[in-house]
Every structure is written in C-alpha cells, then in structure tokens.
Amino acid sequence: MTTTIKGTATQKRLTVALDDVSFSYGESSFRFNVEFQAGRITAIMGPSGSGKSTLLNLIAGFETPDTGKVLIGGTDIGDTPPSARPVSMVFQENNLFAHLSVAANVGLGRSPSLKLSDADRIAVAEALARVGLAGKEQRLPRELSGGERQRVALARVLLRDRPVLLLDEPFASLGPALRGDMLDLVAGIHAERKMTVLFVTHQPEDARRIGQDVAFLDEGMIAATGPADDFFDRSGPDAFRRYIGDRGGTVAGSQHIARKQT
Amino acid sequence: MHAARDSRITAGVIALAAIALLIGGAFAGLAVEGAQDLSGAAAAFDSYLLRVARFTLWQAALSTLLSVAPALLVARALSRHPAFPGRGLILQLFTVPLALPAIVAALGILALYGRAGCFAGAFARLGAGEWPGIYGLSGILVAHVFFNLPLATRLFLEALGTVPADQWRLASQLGMGARPAFRLIEWPVLRAALPGIAGLVFMLCITSFTIVLTLGGGPAATTLEVAIYQALRFDLDPARAVVLTLLQIALTFIVVVALTRLGANTVGDANLPVAPRRYLSAGRLETVLNAGLIALALLFVAGPMAATLLSGLEADLGRLAGEEAVRRATLTSAGLAFLAALLSVTLSLALIGARRALALRGRPGNTMSLLEHAADTGAGFVLVVPPIVLGAGWFLALRHVTDVFAVAPVMVVTVNAVMAMPFAIRAIRPAYDAASERHERLCLALGIAGWNRLSLIDWPSLRRPLATGFAFAMALSLGDLGVIALFGSDSVQTLPYLLLARMGSYRTADAAGLALLLGLVCLMLVVAADRLGREGKR
Numbered sequence: 001m002t003t004t005i006k007g008t009a010t011q012k013r014l015t016v017a018l019d020d021v022s023f024s025y026g027e028s029s030f031r032f033n034v035e036f037q038a039g040r041i042t043a044i045m046g047p048s049g050s051g052k053s054t055l056l057n058l059i060a061g062f063e064t065p066d067t068g069k070v071l072i073g074g075t076d077i078g079d080t081p082p083s084a085r086p087v088s089m090v091f092q093e094n095n096l097f098a099h100l101s102v103a104a105n106v107g108l109g110r111s112p113s114l115k116l117s118d119a120d121r122i123a124v125a126e127a128l129a130r131v132g133l134a135g136k137e138q139r140l141p142r143e144l145s146g147g148e149r150q151r152v153a154l155a156r157v158l159l160r161d162r163p164v165l166l167l168d169e170p171f172a173s174l175g176p177a178l179r180g181d182m183l184d185l186v187a188g189i190h191a192e193r194k195m196t197v198l199f200v201t202h203q204p205e206d207a208r209r210i211g212q213d214v215a216f217l218d219e220g221m222i223a224a225t226g227p228a229d230d231f232f233d234r235s236g237p238d239a240f241r242r243y244i245g246d247r248g249g250t251v252a253g254s255q256h257i258a259r260k261q262t
Numbered sequence: 263m264h265a266a267r268d269s270r271i272t273a274g275v276i277a278l279a280a281i282a283l284l285i286g287g288a289f290a291g292l293a294v295e296g297a298q299d300l301s302g303a304a305a306a307f308d309s310y311l312l313r314v315a316r317f318t319l320w321q322a323a324l325s326t327l328l329s330v331a332p333a334l335l336v337a338r339a340l341s342r343h344p345a346f347p348g349r350g351l352i353l354q355l356f357t358v359p360l361a362l363p364a365i366v367a368a369l370g371i372l373a374l375y376g377r378a379g380c381f382a383g384a385f386a387r388l389g390a391g392e393w394p395g396i397y398g399l400s401g402i403l404v405a406h407v408f409f410n411l412p413l414a415t416r417l418f419l420e421a422l423g424t425v426p427a428d429q430w431r432l433a434s435q436l437g438m439g440a441r442p443a444f445r446l447i448e449w450p451v452l453r454a455a456l457p458g459i460a461g462l463v464f465m466l467c468i469t470s471f472t473i474v475l476t477l478g479g480g481p482a483a484t485t486l487e488v489a490i491y492q493a494l495r496f497d498l499d500p501a502r503a504v505v506l507t508l509l510q511i512a513l514t515f516i517v518v519v520a521l522t523r524l525g526a527n528t529v530g531d532a533n534l535p536v537a538p539r540r541y542l543s544a545g546r547l548e549t550v551l552n553a554g555l556i557a558l559a560l561l562f563v564a565g566p567m568a569a570t571l572l573s574g575l576e577a578d579l580g581r582l583a584g585e586e587a588v589r590r591a592t593l594t595s596a597g598l599a600f601l602a603a604l605l606s607v608t609l610s611l612a613l614i615g616a617r618r619a620l621a622l623r624g625r626p627g628n629t630m631s632l633l634e635h636a637a638d639t640g641a642g643f644v645l646v647v648p649p650i651v652l653g654a655g656w657f658l659a660l661r662h663v664t665d666v667f668a669v670a671p672v673m674v675v676t677v678n679a680v681m682a683m684p685f686a687i688r689a690i691r692p693a694y695d696a697a698s699e700r701h702e703r704l705c706l707a708l709g710i711a712g713w714n715r716l717s718l719i720d721w722p723s724l725r726r727p728l729a730t731g732f733a734f735a736m737a738l739s740l741g742d743l744g745v746i747a748l749f750g751s752d753s754v755q756t757l758p759y760l761l762l763a764r765m766g767s768y769r770t771a772d773a774a775g776l777a778l779l780l781g782l783v784c785l786m787l788v789v790a791a792d793r794l795g796r797e798g799k800r
Binding site: 060081083084088089091097098108109113114 | 699700701703704706707708709710711714718719722723
C-alpha cells in the first residue's frame, strides 16, 4: 500500500460546484445548488430517486443541465465533453470492456486508442500493483471477482490522474468486509492524491468510514450538507436521521418522535 | 447524454440518403416514363391487367390459407410432444426453406411433381394415364406452401412458447383434457399470433417472383411482378411496366400498412424455439393424430429437398464444374453477393448506430424525431418496394442514359444489399444496443470515439452478430433471382440467372446440378449465420 506512482501527486485541488442547475428527466425534476470543497471526500446520501446519480452524471457530463452552470475549480465546464473534464467516474458496474484484458482496460485511461508507450505500460503495471492486482495484467474481466473488477477501475482512475473522482455506488454489490477494504483503498488513494471525491452510498457506515463531509439529497434537491461528524450525532438534520433510521436511542428517540408528530 | 457531435448520426444520415437515392431513383424513373406516355399508360389499364391483379391476390390468399391452417395444427402437435423423437431435427429441417433460394426449391418441386418427375413415373406405372404436371396455380401453391408452412409453423410454435409454464402446471393440476386445454390455453395465444403470421405469409406470396416465373408456366398464371418483368424484357412496353409497377406498389403498401396495424413482425424470425417442459400428457388417439400430422408436414417439406439432392447428384457435376460459363457465373455470384452483404451490413450498422445515438440523446417522454423514425424503420421501406419494382424503376430510368445491362453489377449489389437489410438489422441490433448499454458512458468518459471506438470497442463485441448478418445477407443475395432477371445478360450472369437460362433451354440435368450447388452454398451460409448468432448469445 505504500507504492507510489511516477508523475503523480502533481495535481491541483479543485472545488466542484453546481450553480442553480436544473434538470428534468421524464417525470422527475431536479434542482441543485451546492459547492463541494476541494480535496475532501463527500458522501452523497439520500433515498432512491432523490437525484444522487443524476448529480454525478451532471458533473461528469453524461447529462446536460437544462439551466444553470457546472463549475469545476471555478471554471464553467458546460461545453466540455465528458472525456475532457477533469473528472474520473467509477460506475456500479460495466466499468470494464469485457473483451479487453485488464491491462488494456487500464491503458485506455492513458490513450483512448490504446497506443501505449513503454512508459505507459510501466505506469499501468504500477497502478495495478497499487490496487493489489499485480500480475493479473493479461486476465479478462470475466476471470476476476466483482471486487477485483472495481480495483481495475480504480487503477484506471490512478492512471488518468484527474482532480475529481466520482464514485456511483461502485461497491454496493460487494460484501461488508470487501466493501470496507475497497473504501480503505479509496481513502488511501485520496491520501496520496488529494482529489475531490464524491461518492454515492446507501450505507451510513460507509459514509462514516471515509466520508469527511456528507451531502444529503431529498426529492431532487440538496437537503443538507455538512461535516460527516455533525451528521451522525444527534444534531444531524431530521430528514437525514429518518432516512438512516436513527431513532436516537430509546428515551431520546421516543421524545424526538413525539415532538415531531405534534 | 452528451452526444452533440456524434459521428454515428452522420453515418446514419448518409446511409439513409443512400437508401433514399436508390428508392427515389426508381420512382423518378417510373414517374418520368409514365409522364412521357400518359395515353400509353392509360391504355395499359385493360382486362389483362385486371386479370393479373386478380390472380396475384387470389394465389396469395390461397397460399396463405393452405400454409397457415395446417401450420397451426402442426405447431400445436409439435408443442404437445416436446420429447418426440427427432423433434429437434424436424425443426432444423423447417428452417431450411428459409435458406433455400426460391429457384432451387422450384426445381426440387419440378423434379418431384413435374411432368418428368418422380410422381409422373409412379403414375404411369400404375397405368393411371398421363400425370398432369404441376405448372400453373397448383405449382405456385405447392411452392408457396413449401416455403411458408415451415415458417408459419415456427412462428406459431414461438407463440405457444410464450405460454408460461405455470399455466401448464395449473392445467395439469386441474385435470384439463386436450380439448379444454386447447380452447383455454393454446387457442388464445394462437389467435393472437394468427393475423400477424397470416399477414406476413400473404405479403411474401404477393411479392413472390421466382416461384411464379418458374412454376406459373404461362400468361394464365402470372402475377404483377412477373408481368413487370415480361413487359420490360420481352414486350418492351414501358407504359405497361409503369402501370403494373404502380399497382404492385399500391398493393404492397396496403398490405404493409394493414400488417403494421396488426402488429406483425414483417421480417420473420429464424430462431428455433426451445421446447419448454410440458405437464399435460396427450392421449393415445391424439398422439397418433399428431404423429400423422407431423409426418405429413415432414414429407411435404422434405420431399422437394430430397428431390433437389437426388436429381442434382444425377447431373454430370464434373462436366458442369469444368464449364467456362458455370465458373464465370459462380465467380460473379460470389463477388456480387459478397459486396452486397458487405454493403448491407455497413448500411445496417450505420442505421443501428444512428438510431441508438438519437435514442440516447432524446429523453423519455419526448416524441421521436423524424430522423429517429427514419433510422428506426428505414430498412422497412424495402418491404413496400420489392426488388423487382426497384429494378424496374432504374431499368426505365437508365435505358435512356446508358446500356442497362452494363450496370447490372451495381444494381444487383445495391438492391440485394438493401433487400437484406431487415434481416441484417435483426441480427445486429439487439447485440449493438446491449453493447451500447454497457459501453456508452465508459466510452464518453474515456474519450473513446470514432475510429478508436469502432476498432477497439464495437468491432470486438459485435464481430459475431455482424458475421451472422453478413452470412445471412450473402445467402439471400446469392440465391436472388429478381434484379438479375431484369438486368442479366450474356456478359453478366449469376448462378440463379444461369440456372433459369438452362431451365429455359430444357437442359434440366444441368439446372438440377446447379441448383444443388447453389442450395448447398446458401444452406451452409445460413447454418454458419445461425451458429455465429447462437454462440454470440452466450
């Protein structure tokens, strides 16, 4: 876990902001007004359909806002195609091309035409070693476990070396122990690179494990943001506490609920 | 999705423009010719024309009835006995007519039922007088049923396959006999599928050219398509050709519109349904009846195939293979079919990609744009405008400008390519859409586009479906006797054209040998297409 990769850690930290962004998709509509601090890990939480993935897709450029601006490091990136944005994104699945080897899948992070120099190949091997997949360069994705596949995606993130990392529930289908390992890997990469990380999760323990900040989404809006520590003690926003099912202990909880109903 | 500068849309527009040019050119040819000779066109509306139109509809209606009604019973019999010995083989055999060029089947039918065929010999030996032969309506009907009975059977079987296994479990638990099970479970599904299947068969019979040309045997049994061919090639009567063509277009247009209303699948699937487990056991009487039905259908379908094989083997194959004309025709056929398949797959891919790109750009709830509609159904226009009609339009347009027989290769390649598109699209589109579902965002995120995307991402994941589409298109094009019948000449001959010529000069043995060769090649291509498609679905 201490391997470092050549030519890294040179990037600047960038804020990510959505300035009065509105977006509608079918029946649902979203409105985002938020700024994520540079170089921090923010857990994006909220009920299904609250707009977590939409938020990430808007930042990554897979969706175009109806109105408003998406700013990264203060620059409006509305007209920038997804691949040219200073952003890497890891999806829940389909992060790899099934017919390409592990090395080729990572190498695509360096060159979309897969024209790799010797230096690139060394960088690929180093990135794979960093995520714990040394020696598996020539495997095909179907020969890997679910966790290993997401490690390949993270290796590509290392190689692309973009200042913003978006994680759209990439570990949701993994077991608790494996998910913990993967989160630690993300935290480790963040410690080296200090990129701005936004990660969507349904699991409060994930947010507590590596999240520095939390943004809580509800009904297509940012309902609350703040340091993770504040969210998880008694002073967290009510809607958030209801979402995570926190009754706040027996006595306090019942008082809390009684107060809410009146 | 961020797809403002998607090269796939450009490619789709180019493909659509090419198709529009092909169809539009044919129409322009017809329009100019018709306008030049209005009185001639008006005079062409005579009793002969009406008779031809009536016969076209009559033979199609009869063929449909004779194909679909038995198919319904055969499909039901096959679905009742999922573990019947040789069932898989029978279903395989039922896919063969799809692969067999019409002219090959026509020869097989002549070898079996013709005046010099197997039946005639048996008839004479029995002392029952002279066998009447099969030219005319009966020949056309036999050939159409040979093609469409297996097709309809497979489609009905597919419909029966959609009955959930739970319904069968329930039926057996409730102790339903064969009759209530048919009435309550099978018939509703079959009835729902019936209009679509009957419509498809009707459509295929209305636009059938080769069968009517080779088995019709004279002016008494002529359809519009054959009449167009005769007006252009023999009577040199462009005014009549224009009127006939317009009539044919109107007819097919009405049928296609009706079909779309019925929700029919106008392409016809080559897939074999998997036999689901059944929970009802058939009684003894029913089993015997079903076995008899299946055996009859099998004999009917296998007969002409066996006759093709046997009479083909009787031909002097060695001499045929050494003949200069045969070699040239084989090479011409292979080359033209290869190019047609290549063009067909390229155009199909362009349309599929454009359709997908447009679908991604649009949002749910929005109505489809005109372009998206065109990319979606562009290939379907070909069904309204049969190859003979396209050929006739261009024939009329080009004869003022150039030697029509010199452009034969171009016409054959383009028309056959477009004709095969509905099939190629069916082979490729599901795989393309599924691959796009997995890869779209990743390609966007990593900036993989254009050529890189085609060579690194799309080609490896679409290789198999593309090969399937290619092989199928090539088989269709190899066996086609439509455009080449209009444009063929001594200098440009394909195998089907040569076959027709040999038939015309009563060199039946030669024709049988060529038919065997052509049939085998097409069969191998379709089997290959099927294999590739199946493995691709892993």
